Amino acid sequence: MKEFFTARTVGEARAGFRPARRTAVEDVGLAEALHRVPAADVRAPAEMPGFARSTVDGYAVRAADTYGASEGLPSYLDLAGSVRMGAAPTAVVSHGTCVAIPTGAALPDGADAVVMVEYTAETMPGTIEVTRPVAPGSGLVRADEDVAAGDGLVRAGRPLRAPQLGLLAAAGVTVVAVYARPRVAIVSTGDEVVPPETTTLAAGQVRDATASALTGLIGDAGGEAVQVGIVPDDRDALQATLCAALAVNDLVVVSAGSSVGARDETAGAVAALGEIWCHGLAVKPGKPTLLAECAATPGASTVPLLGLPGNPLSALVVFRLVGVPLVWRLAGCELPPPEPTVRARLGRDLASATGRLDVVQVAVRDGVAEPLFGPSALLSVLARADGYVVVPEPATGLDGGTEVEVILYR
């Protein structure tokens, strides 16, 4: 049992606990690719749009034929045909002629510009009057102006966003190699914990709140939560459950019991399965957090394990801080997508201890972030909180009225 009592700051944990494990790579279609993490850069197979294209409704021309044109002295061009949307042009533009073209259509051969219809008039059938000069290249995009062949479309390790799915579709890339969703086992422990479905509680019993809330956070982080169930405070039973979970998951999360004794049992079971990297995180709430690399059998590839405090609110705080980045990292993403935030003035003073990160739940109204206090065991804070404020390690607190960033629940 190594480094059993090593306590760390949240910053140290994020920078230092970096499991090497990654999920397998799998191919998915664009309809399933939202927020998934590409395993490799994707490059454009060909230039785009692939043909010179008009960006206006008007007439394809030789720019030189319009030089000097004005309202008073228009250029007159013979209409040599028209281009249909989606079809290769059949007409050709030669000196003194033009071809009608809609926005988005392919530029006919011979043309080097498109005059907007607003600056033209068909004064006689077949004759187009142009009242403004255009420069070569105006009113169109080049065949490779959007994307050149081989240009990067999306980058490995960056979760795919909706607009990028459009870009991939436009390039004809309809299948993307992405990291599989990390499978995250949730092991609930505690003699007092019963399933949420329990209709009537006996004195001393509590329903498992943590597993349901973690399932949501894991889903938001692109993972697949697997609720393993509730294990009593018994080291052998816990060790057997952890062992089974380690064999088939990418991350194992244990909500350790609330009492000191139950937490010691958890730490003992974890220590028997691997190496504890940190036991004790300098965060309030959340101090009893445990980080380890474990293996189902000696020599098997290691799986990160996160031991959370028994109190549900504390467990959620810690999972947001260190669990969510871990889930993204297992899927090949070092920089998780941004969370929604809002700036607000703090409703009152917040005390904090140097060297410890404090996470304070707040309700936001009219630009004021009002801290929600009460015994840490209270779940109802979660119903009223719009988000939380972080008081960083070096600070000794924040004064009421200070502008703070609230990380919003979504």
Added chain:
Amino acid sequence: MKEFFTARTVGEARAGFRPARRTAVEDVGLAEALHRVPAADVRAPAEMPGFARSTVDGYAVRAADTYGASEGLPSYLDLAGSVRMGAAPTAVVSHGTCVAIPTGAALPDGADAVVMVEYTAETMPGTIEVTRPVAPGSGLVRADEDVAAGDGLVRAGRPLRAPQLGLLAAAGVTVVAVYARPRVAIVSTGDEVVPPETTTLAAGQVRDATASALTGLIGDAGGEAVQVGIVPDDRDALQATLCAALAVNDLVVVSAGSSVGARDETAGAVAALGEIWCHGLAVKPGKPTLLAECAATPGASTVPLLGLPGNPLSALVVFRLVGVPLVWRLAGCELPPPEPTVRARLGRDLASATGRLDVVQVAVRDGVAEPLFGPSALLSVLARADGYVVVPEPATGLDGGTEVEVILYR
């Protein structure tokens, strides 16, 4: 065909185009409830935790027995037993006795406080020395301190967040009545548009980028996208497709063709199926937007229809502005969850016209938001943009260096 040419601002469209349609209400389990919208307030069926509970490891006592206790003159109490986690207490606290209790266990009868183990010592087996006085109620939470029976747990119309799933689980509420995911049909139009799977493009053809990007945005907004396919620029064909889509969906989105003629065809087909509320939105890019209430058959319940510009980037801008709130509204949510944002200094001046909302794609580096320009037809902007900046209707532009809020893609 009423109000065919009514142009609106984005603010007017959001405030004034308010379809009455809502999706059906369905019951879902907590594992499927993340970001779903409750159709009714959910109240606590019973008080929580449901029993007076210790919040520390220590000894349950009668507070009066500890008054005056100090290091120099401790109170001595007889140990009358212990409480097990998850079990109803069997021991009782009477005058001069105490009961060992772990964090989270039920307070035994007769006790009114819990002394932390740190302020006690078992000097002789069966005798506990208390070195600090405690007040009644300290070291515990009351049976209804977290939630009273009938208290609101979550509110109708507010998408469920991960922490709230934990609160519901704790209360034993494992099934929630929520609005069904809105079904959103995506109709792509244009003679030039071909499916993304098309390997080789003929001159003039473009792959359908908009449908894939919209599918992502619709998913983010809690909707279920249904890609209906690509319809050529033919009013009858489009009208038939729209009619079929209106019959089985909660919202129909049409990416109108790029050319003026194609857009007129779309407006004509829509006008035949219902009432056009606005044609022309004062936004750049995105002016040719169309909003309507249509019905598959005369007298059938109306379905909102959103006609988007043919250019994919413009289509996405408009869908974020007016489509996303519509999808949430169909699911009973008036106030969509917050988007991630970041403050940054504008990298250069942005011009804008009064009365028009401008949406400018930006890349954010080191606190600077650099506008990404180029012909609006360019999709590659989407690969480089981290988000966008909105220049509101009254403004005539923004100076470089101004602090702006960037709405980030996630």
